[in-house]
Amino acid sequence: MEAIKQRERMYSWGNPLEGVELSKNLSGLDYLLAIKRGEAPASPLMNTLDFSIGEIEEGKAGFYFEPQAFHYNPNGSVHGGVITAILDSAMGCALHSLLPKGMVYTTLELKVNFLKMVRAGAGKLTASGKIIHLGSKTALLEASLTDENGKKYAYGVSTCMLLKNE
Numbered sequence: 401m402e403a404i405k406q407r408e409r410m411y412s413w414g415n416p417l418e419g420v421e422l423s424k425n426l427s428g429l430d431y432l433l434a435i436k437r438g439e440a441p442a443s444p445l446m447n448t449l450d451f452s453i454g455e456i457e458e459g460k461a462g463f464y465f466e467p468q469a470f471h472y473n474p475n476g477s478v479h480g481g482v483i484t485a486i487l488d489s490a491m492g493c494a495l496h497s498l499l500p501k502g503m504v505y506t507t508l509e510l511k512v513n514f515l516k517m518v519r520a521g522a523g524k525l526t527a528s529g530k531i532i533h534l535g536s537k538t539a540l541l542e543a544s545l546t547d548e549n550g551k552k553y554a555y556g557v558s559t560c561m562l563l564k565n566e
Contacts (some may be wrong), residue, residue, distance in 0.1 A: 407469070409470055410544065411447050411448070411450075411555065412440055412447065412519060413441070413442070413444040413446075413447040413448070414442065414444075414487045415440025415441055416441060416443060418440075418441055418442055419431075419435070419440045419441045419442075419443075422434065422440050423440075423504075423565070424501075424502070424565055425501065426496050427499070427500055427501050428467065428495075428496040428498060428499035428500070428503070429456070429457075429458060429496075431496070431498045432453075432461070432493055432496060432497055433456060433479075433510065435453065435526065436453045436456055437491075441490075442451065445549060446463075446488070447483060449465065449482055449485060449486070450465055450466075450468065450471075450473070450522045451463045451464070451485075451486055451489065452464055452465065452468075454526060454528075455492065455528065456497060457497065458497050459481055459494055459496070459497060459498055459530060459531045460494050460528070460529065460530050460531075461488050461489075461490050461491075461492075461493035461496070461497055461529045462490055462496060462526055462527060462528045462529070462531075463486050463489050463492040463493075463526070463527045464485060464524050464525060464526040464527070465524070465525060466520075466523065466524050467509040467518050467521070467522050467524070467525065468520050468524075468526060469520055471520075472520075472535045476519070477517045477519050478517075478518035480512070480514060483512065483514065483518060483545060483554050484510070484512045484556070485552070486525075486527040486545065487512055487527050487529070487531075487543040487544075487545060487554060487555075488510055488543075488556070488558065489527065489554035489559045490527035490528060490529030490543040490562065491529040491541035491542065491543045491556065491557075492505065492507065492527035492529070492541075492558070492562075493529065494530050494531055494541055495531065495534070495539050495541055495560055495563065496541075497533060497561070498531065499524070502560075502565050503559075503562055503563070503564060503565060504541075504563050505539065505560040505561060505562050506560065506561050506563060507558055507559075507560050508538070508558075508559045508560060508561050509559040510556065510557075510558045510559075511556060511557050511558075512554055512555070512556040513554065513556070513566055514553070514554050514556045515552055515554055515555065516551070516552075516553045516554075518545075518553050518554075522547055522553075523547055523548055524547070524548055525545055525546065525547055525553060526545070526546055526547075526548075527543050527544070527545045528543060528544055528546070529542065529543035530542060530543070532557075535560065536562070537562055538558075538559055538560065538561055538562065539559070539560045540557070540558070540559055541558045541559075541560065542555070542556065542558075543555070543556050543558075544555050
């Protein structure tokens with residue numbers, strides 16, 4: 401049997417703990433905008449999965465990526481965990497954009513529906529997240545993963561719990 405040819409990918413990331421400290425003195429929206437401008441380190445997950453920040457405004461957030469072979473599962477399509485991660489990021493940051501200084505969140509529940517198989521060559525896919533409901537202790541969010549023609553590949557909903565950043 402022939403040896404399997406391995407591929408390599410190199411990337412770097414900033415110290416996420418520096419961002420955590422910075423975020424304690426900024427509103428959620430200001431912190432996300434600092435990340436987008438390169439003034440605060442992005443989440444290492446973004447570099448690992450090769451996501452980029454798109455739209456950031458109050459109550460909305462977007463991330464995008466171009467599916468690559470390193471995103472694949474053994475069936476030759478983008479792993480559901482990669483799709484879930486970008487949807488979760490868009491939903492979480494939509495919520496984060498509305499948080500005052502000193503507040504954070506954590507995901508309580510996450511559900512994703514996969515509508516179409518995603519493969520390399522699909523072009524730029526965008527996860528757009530928005531708030532459905534923001535309460536005093538929890539929030540309900542949604543996000544869709546679409547291509548540049550508006551074709552929807554996945555849809556997610558999330559419930560998050562709001563916490564003080566201590």
